[in-house]
Every structure is written in structure tokens, then in C-alpha cells.
Amino acid sequence: LWGLPEPGQLPWSEVRLSPGAVVALAGLTSVSDWIASARPEKSYAGLDVDPAAYLGQARVDEARKIGKLAWRPWQPPGDTGFTALFPEEDRPRPVQVAVEAVVAAMQGPGIVVAAAPTGEGKTKAALQAAAAMVHRFGLRGLYAAMPSRVTSNQAFEEVEKLMEDADVPVRLLHSAAGEYLKGRATAVDPAAALRPVGVDVDGDGDGDAAAAEWFAHKRGLLAPVGVGTVDQALMAALRSSHVFVRLTGLSGKVVVFDEVHGYDVHMSTLMDRLMWWLGCLRVPVVLLSATLPSGRQHVLVESWRAGAQGRKPGRQVMGELPGVYPRVVWADAGSDAVQVVDVPASELNSDRVVGLEHVGFAERARWALRQAGEGRCVAVVQNLVRHADEAYEQILQLVAELPQEERPEVFLLHGQLGDAERAQAEAEILARFGRPDAHREQMRPQRAIVVGTKLLEEGLDVDFDVMISSVAPIDSLIQRMGRIQRHRRDGDRPALLLALTGVEEEANKVTFPRYTTNVHAEAVLLRTWAVLRGRTQVRCPDEVQQLVDLVYGPQKAVVCPPGWERQWERAAAQLQRTIADREEKAEAVRLPQPRDDVQLWELTARATRANRTRQDSYRRDGGGQ
Template structure:
């Protein structure tokens, strides 16, 4: 014990009793409150002397080893990680999860201190013969005869440097379960914390795997190594200035699901950042630990600062007119959204269903700023359906932040071609690009550090406060995949915006439902945007979030009639409300009473029709469902245009997803400039006559405005989306009547025929239902008829009668649709996260982990909203 204050030391330090020196060693646990004048006891020299009398120097075990002879001690990596965790807990973890962590560890007094130390000892399993034997040349001389004998026996059996079957994460779970139980934690808490720490390489251990590792005495080393692990943990606790753990009420520590996810995510990310240490900075086994910790606090703080993960602080006033002063007046939908988010008393979900051109994206950004400010969040992630729309949203966010004139964290663009887009925009380079775990398999174990390095290098944008990208990046947080808890932690402090939610296939929709459940559980506010959302699909989405927030399963009930006929509308619910509220909204002048004339054109005549319309001085859009049909139409149009006099030739563009990336970027930019918004630079060089041929890329958010359009028959919601590109902007002067030509469907007695391969893209049943609605119509009234038409196609079968003579094809297609939906739902359910219940264990979040890229099943497959 300390001879001055009577504080009792523990572990190997019992042999290192000495007077308080005020330097070296660990801080006396009673020094601040029980009269120890210096606050320090057992200097480093005394501790080393005790080690020499029979203990093991906790600095001897290596944690990182490169190609040289100087390692980085395991205890130093533990201190590095603990320092990072302490600095990240308020930066990375959302407010609700942070509160759950505080609640869990509050019985111990210093909740942050214990969280940090626990994160720090995540690699405790490396203090084992199976791991230390990977570099026997370093470990054996440093750790002494007993350790060398254990290591030697194992390496002689397996071969020196051979990979081990017992991962050090499993051994961490073994030792931390034992240690936490010894401190007084109940078995469930001990297991939960230990497994969260042991899963820092992405896969949380199962009970069976931990039991097997515990029984593998040759790998874990038995009692001698267990004692060494105990001493390392105690030394970290001592250096951190925390009290003796046995004297604390660990029996009162209980972790909720939210707290466990946050602890696991915090541990992994802290480990990655702490591992960003080049080999030349390894300190070797003789380091002064007290001095090292002081230096680590400075070094790791600089790493965190380089990440630029500081929270976004919106201005005090986040009204629409403040954020978008250049807008003459908010649209009614934008005003309604502003009112709704102002009324929310807690985190919640907002659904905006409104036509194209109503400013849904800006409404979502205004709502996001308000929610971030009101609920103390870090930022947002805007999830878009495609790279094109992601780029547009990125520009919108960039302009918003620039207009506020305040320093904000950098916005990260997340999709596979983000680098090329940012390079073309001459966007600033990521200053943290060099901050990544060093090398591949830096531990020498082949244990996943290389994978973590890649993850952290390319996916850390999801952890940053502000992000824009494809919806896939968010949906990965709903998959049972490696490090899924990191993705959930990254989203925990944000508002998440999902655009075009009507356009997800069955697989994506099933994942979205589960992701919304988890976001509700983590109290993450969500904003959903759609132009054509079926009423019962909206109900399912909102119910998923509310069920997660309430900790229950979603209720299987029909959509309320409140949605029917209310379009545009804003629906919302929060954690403080008992029901979903729906607000009907008037459309803006641009979208009010739009009457779209419908005509039919044969599939083989579509090129001729487009050239004739362009010849009348119009900008024409030709939209197809398949790339091959678009390419074919483009070739036919070019042939016809080349036969015209030079002065009468329209400009012709082709856009589809299979273009070479550089060409696609060029065409997208040209379309935005030539056919975009007339104010500013976009739309300033609109051609007198032009034809743009494309696929669904023209439907999914590309800001382009055409005079007339011809489209292959598609589901009703897709057609409505496409119609939104007809005279999208007010250009003044005379423009032709709104005109949509439908092609790609032929009728014969008892048979409806679509162009080849069309039913590989869209379900035949949905196409039949859409055609049954439109075949005899001459015009559509928007927005008045939009919700009714969508609900007829995607609603119950009894709402839409089968036309006479179609019965056999109708029934067969409907049966195929049902089987397809069931098959895809089962496929998605097999890979998505479970909903935590009493019978669901933590390890099931990553059990049978799948590829994080399995967020889509088939591109543009749109048979999901039934």
C-alpha cells in the first residue's frame, strides 16, 4: 500500500511497495481525497524492481510489429486507443446513444473514463502465446523464460510465424468476461461488454466461439497469461487515474442495445485512428508509460483534429428564408415542412410527398438544419438514388453552407465515382487522407487490419458529420455485415434524408424498413422524400421508424385513410406523439392544374416522332426502360437527323448508365447546362431544338426541362416522375401544350405485348395495371390525380378491375409478382439485421456476415411497392 495515504496496490505491484514519490508509476487512487500530499505512489523504478523479482513487465508484450526489431508495446496501443476513445465519444456518438452509455456506466462514477479504458484494452487477447508467437524473436527475449517456454511450445507445434486459428479478438472476449465478472459485473453485462470489445475487427464473437477459445489453453496460455492480462488492465486503469474496480458497483452496470452498438463502434474507430502510427514511431519495450501517456494525449488529439469531425452548428435561425435568401418565396410544401419540424418535440420522421419541382430537396435541408440545431446532433447524411442525383445534392449542400458564411465541417461525397466528380470541381483534398491504419496486416496476424485500413480510408465519410451520397451507403447499415455497428454509430448523431423512396426495389425496400427501425431505435431523425409514394407504403415506412423508437415490432395494419387524396402532403410523427399527423398542402403555381395530353406512338415510330417534334422547334426527351432500346432509338434518330439540312438539325444527346464514366459525367453536365434551371448558368444556353435520349437516369432527379416527351410504358409512378421533366421550369413566353407520348405496348386479342426484355426490368403485373388505367385516357390532371392513380396501381387488387379479355395474362402476371416479391423479401431478410429482442444476442448482428455491397438485387427492378 501507499505508506503515506494507505491506498492498497494490487496485482504484481504488491511487490513494488514504496513511498509516494510524486513521479513515475500510477496516480494513487486516494491521493486526491484521502490526504496523499503528492497524489503519486510507486514510481516507475519501484515497479520495474518488482517485475524483476518475479513478475512480467507489462511493457514487454508487443501490440504492433513491423519488419524491424522495435515493436510498439501492447499497453502503449491500449493507451493510444483509450485517448482516442475519450476524444471521440462526444464527436462520433449521437446524443441518445451517448446518454445510454452514460446511463450504463454512471454507477462507476467516471463514465467516460471507464468507457475509454475499456475501448483501450480491446486488444487484450494479443497478450497470449498464440499472438506473441507470431514474432517470437521479439516476444521471447522481452517477456522472460516462462513466456518464452509457452511461446516455444506453440510455435514448435505450428511452425514459427504461422497463422493462428484463435483470433486475438476472441481471446479479448475470454479475458474481459472473466475480469468483469471478478469485478462484480453480472454475467450478462460481462459478456456484452467483452463481446463488443472482442468484435473490434468487424465480427462480434458468438458464445460458442468464445467458449472454444477459452478451452484452447495452448492458444490462450492458461493462468500465467491470464495473470499477465490482469496486470496490463490494472496498469491501464492506474495510469488513467481510475479507482480500484473491485470497490465499484459493477453489478449496477447494464447496457442497452443502443449503448452496446455505440461501444462497439467507438472501439473499432478508436482502434483504427490509434493504429495510424508509422513504424518509425514505435517506442519499444522500455518506454516510460507516464511520459508516454502525456505525449499520447497530444499526438492522438492532433489525429482527431485532422479528421475534421467537428459537429456542424447551424445558425440560430434556420427558417427557410434565412437559409435560402435568394428564393423569392417558399413553396407551400416548403412552408409546411418548416412548420412541422418546428412543432416536433423530439426526434421523429417526416415524409414529404409532392410533385417534382416543389423544392423537396431544399425543404429537406431546411428541416435538417432545424433538427440538428434543436436536438444537438452532429450533422446529416443525404441519401440519393443514384450518382447523378448525389452529385446534384452535393452541390446544393455545398451552396447552402457557403451561403451561410460560417465555418462548417467539409461535406463528404460518397459513391463509387466521387473522386472523379470532385476532381472536376477542383474540390479540396481530404486532409485526413494519410490518417489510416498503417500497412496491410500490420499486426502480422492476417487479422483484418488491412481490411480495416481500406474501410477507414474509403468509408470514413459516413462517419463524418456532413455527407451526401448514394442510398447504398446508408442501407449497408441494415445488413449483417462486418463493422455494421460502426455504420450505425456513424449515423447515430445525424439527420438522415432519403430521396425518391418510391423507387426502391423489393430488396432495397426490405432493407430500408429494417434500417428505419434501427434509426428509430437510435432516435435518429429521418426525412423521406417522394413524388409518388403509395399510401400504404408510406404507412409501412413511418411505422417501421415508430416501432423502432418504441422498441416493438412494426404493426401489420392497413394504411390510414388520412393519406388518401391528400397530395401534396407532409406527414410526421415523433417520439412524443401517439399518432401520425398528416398535413395537406397546395401545389405551387408551377404544378397546380397541370394537364398533360396523352398520345400513343408505335414503338418502331418513336424516332420519327421525336425528330418531327424537334423540327417544330422543341426540345424533346426520349425515355426508355432499357439501355439497348435507348441506344437503338439514338441510332435511328441520328440517321434521320443527318438527312436534314444543316440549319434544321437538332442537337442529339444520349445518356445511360453504361456509358464510360468520363463520357457520362460530360453528358450529364451538358444536359444540366443546356436544359436546366434558366437562372444562373444552368439552362442559359438552351438550344432551339434538341433531342435527349436516355434511360431512367432522366427520371431520377436530373434537373432538366423539356418541351415534350415520349416514353416507353413504365409503372405509373415512374411515368409521373418522367412527366415532371416536361416544362419543369418557368421560361416565360409561349410553350407548346404539355404532351406525353406513350410507346412500347401493343394490344392483340387477349394479349398485351411489351418490347423484348421490358418485363426483366418492371414486373409485368404492374405494367398491365398501369396500362389498364391509361389505355383509354386522353389526359392526366396533376397533381389532383397523382395519389389516386398510384394507389390504384399499387393498392389492393379489388381497387382495379381486370379489363375484359386480359384475365389469363392478368392472373398469371399477378401470381408471378407475388412469388417474386416473396422470394426477394426472403433474400433480403436473410441478410438484414435482426431486431434486438430478448432471444436475439449481440453476435447475431454480424452472424453470417454478408458483403456490404448487397444493397441492391437488380437495377431498376420496381415491383416492390405492392
């Protein structure tokens, strides 16, 4: 802004700013003020100051501060092809080839959706897409928005490896990042001492504290390359103080969202608005999912396109639903239509036939122990932490009765472990059951049982011989199936098997373990069980999209089994009331539409807490750690 004429000499009443300009100007002004205010009190210039000399020294000082922030744009190598970026991969998988091709065909920033089974290399495909778009469109970096801390940590390792030859630090953004990074040989952050003072001295709040909070904990979102939880990105969709700084932090980057099928109603409502704003700001987006319902895909893509084209999102026409899977879907700002690319599965995921069997809830521990007794690594996945803890204790008691040489190793992972304990558990499970290499194959137990919650389904790159899982929404179950023999290993392995527990049919009633419907919507559990109860197997990937769209499609897509009618109708009505209530609450706190005449004050009016990105329960239907 330096060099503009005096304010009185400009016709400010005639100035019109686009939504992008409003965000950029507000974000630039706030961050510039914070950087300029980060100075020791002894540097106060006093009243007798030579303005010209002060300005000259300030330019030197401020340049030094900005240098400490290390906000250098990422400059990918000239060759951003997949094999050039990831030479350790023998050959790209089909979804990786398809993503590279569609990004090369883009005429400008756009949106890409990769819907493919777990193990297809979607994360690396997204990183290749990000590198190519940063290079082609002159962007400054990327932010990878992951569903949880454990997946953020994994993605951080991938991104940091990608950046090995780039002079750009990678920021890890989540509440336990410090614990994860403890002990690593990371460089001292030279910007840590920057603390703004004297900010907004005429305002009502504590301007120094707000600015210091940003610089102490949230500065990473402004850095060119960052990895963290999706919450850090969704905060940019909340009406809150400094939300324009968050939007500025996302602008000029490629933003990758992983596991987008798993967002709860509140998160999805915020996500739709964020997509609209990111499209308006021409921020390229890559969405990844193994089980994305077709209708949800339409809403996300259409929201981004509406923002990019300066219009409101259109309604979905049911005939437009893509039936192909795996697939890559894409559009850029100038596209007349969304393109759908049919992608074959890799050899690993082709024609996977997963057997199904039903096990009583009280027998789940004994079932797991019998499987481990056959020399197998078994996963026990529960919907609630309390059920995981119960299963873990039962298994330990049963193991204690066995001879020492027959005892399997037993592990526990869920979100209520302490930060240090959880980090240790994640690291050990990854080391023992992760992607095979010479070292890990030696560490893999001969027999083991891993008990956990949905953390075992969300992006954790581990695999087990067989699994027993509580009945959960169909997308979660398919995600969990993807952890069964996810990697190729030496030696014979048993047939693919998923045992389902936590559901019993009584006379005219279906029951689930206590508190389950506090986490997952009863209607979605009923619809899931209705489509699976008569099956002895699921063919992946052939039946994945069909099953997901049945459960999350129109009410009549799944026929209510005889005798369930009363419970079925009551649960469906409750789900609709819950969704409407949660959507209304999310709409009350999310940003306004990016209208041409949007005003800055609208972004912060009736500001809410910036951490209101998730609801207490129910994902798209329900959730829990």
C-alpha cells in the first residue's frame, strides 16, 4: 500500500472490492500490523524522531522479521510428474496416473476428487497434483487437511520427505504437534521470539493477546507448506475474529482434504461454505475419499464451481450421479461441465472378496483370541472408547490364562489415551503392522490383537490378517475392510474376513450395544445392517459405490425388512430432525455467501469461537474416537 496518494485525494466512495480483495486486504493489513508490532518496548522511537530515517530503518528491521518467518514460496522441481517426485515407487497406480493426467489438462485452478479404495496411493496422488498446480499456476504452497492427528502425523512425514530438496519448512498443525515432534532434529524456529505488542490499543479486546496467539500457535497456516487437521481449514468458514487471516492463509495454495466422507453434519455444512469461498478465491482443491456418496460429491464440487464462477450452487439432478468406482472427477473455473474419469483399481484392490460372518458382542474377545491362536494378526474395531476398553480388558484376561508361548501381543489405540501414550501406541502399531519392508517384517508379531476405535480406519497405513468390527455406517465398514491385508506380504495368508458384531435381531426390533446410537445415527445403522444382513461377502471395489449410495441415498433405496417398520420410521424421522437441527446451528455460525457486495464486517459479525468446527456427536450420521 506504500505509495498510494493521500486518502483525501481519492474517490473512496467509488471503490468496489471483490470478496477476494476484501479478504486479501484485511488479511494483509492485520498480519502486517502484527509483524510491525513485534518489537521490544525499548525500540520505541519517542517524539523527536526523523520520519525519513525511521522509515529507512523500519524497512531494514521489517525485512529481517519477515525473513525469520521463513515464508518462502515452495518452488517444486521442473518435472512434477509422479515418477520424478516419487522415484521409490515402482510404477504409478491407476488413480495416480489419472490424477496426473487431469491436472495436466486443467486450464487454471480447479477441483479434483479422487474416489478410490484404501491402498491406492491417493495421498501421493494428491501431493503430485499439488506440486503440478503450484508449478503451473504460480502458487506458493499447499495445506494438507487430515481427519485426525494420527493421519496428520503420517501425512507430515510424506510432505516433509517431498520437501527434502526444497528450502521450505513444513509446519505441523494440531494440538499435539509438539509432543509428536519432540526429540526430532528440527531447527529452532527463529520466529518464535516475535511477539506483537501495542495491537488494537483502542479496541475493546486484548489485541496483543490475539496477535500473540496467532504468532505462537497458528502462524503455520500462513506458512507456504503445512499439514494438520481439517479443523484448521474449517475455521476459515466460521464467522470469527481474524477469519480473513485464515482465508488469506489458505489462498495462493493447493488445499488437500482427506477422508472427506467422514465429516459430521456440522463439519459438512461448514465445508460446503468453505468450498464456495475457496472457489471464489481460485484456491485449487483436491478431495480424497474411499467411500464418498455420489450426492455428497456433487454438493462439494458444485459449491467450489459456484464460487469460481460467481454464482450460487445449483441443485443436484439425480441422473447426474456417477456410478463408476474408482473414479477421478475434476473441473476448473472455466469448465462447462464436471468431467468423470473411470479408473481401474490396482492389482492389490482388484477383485477383493471379503467374507462376512456374524459374532455375538459378548463373544468378540474370544473370537479374536481364536483367530490369533491360528498365527494371525487380528484387529478389533469398536465404535466407542468404552467398548474398546472393555474388549481390551477381556482379551488381556483371556491371554493371561494361556501358556506363555501361546500368548499373542495385545495393543490398544483410541482417542482418549494421553498425548504421550497415544503417540507411543501409534508409533508402535505403525512399526509392527505398517507398510512392509525388511525391518518391519522382522518386527511384525507372529500373533497379535490390536484393539481400537475409528482411529484404525482413518488413514493409518497398517494391515491385519482378519478383523472383527462393531456394525457401523457402511462407509466406515468399507474403510475398515481396507485394513484387512492392505499390503502384500510373504507367506500364506487366510481368506479375507470381516466378522460383524454389535447387532442383534429380536422380535420386531434390532438392538445395538448401549450408547452406540449416541455415536452413530440409528437410521444409518439400520440401513447398513439391512443391506448386509443377508450377505456372506462383499466384492471390492465392484460393489462399494452401490452400497454407499444405497445407505446414503433416497429413503426408499433400501427396503425396510419385515417387522422393523416402527423402529425404522422412528429412526428415520429422528435422523432428519437431527440433521436439520445441526445444519441450522452450523449455518448460524458460518461465513456469509461470497457475494460481490459482501462487507468485511459480515465476516466477523456475531463472532463465534474459532474452534467450533465439530459437533459433540453424529458424523455425517455419527462419530467418535
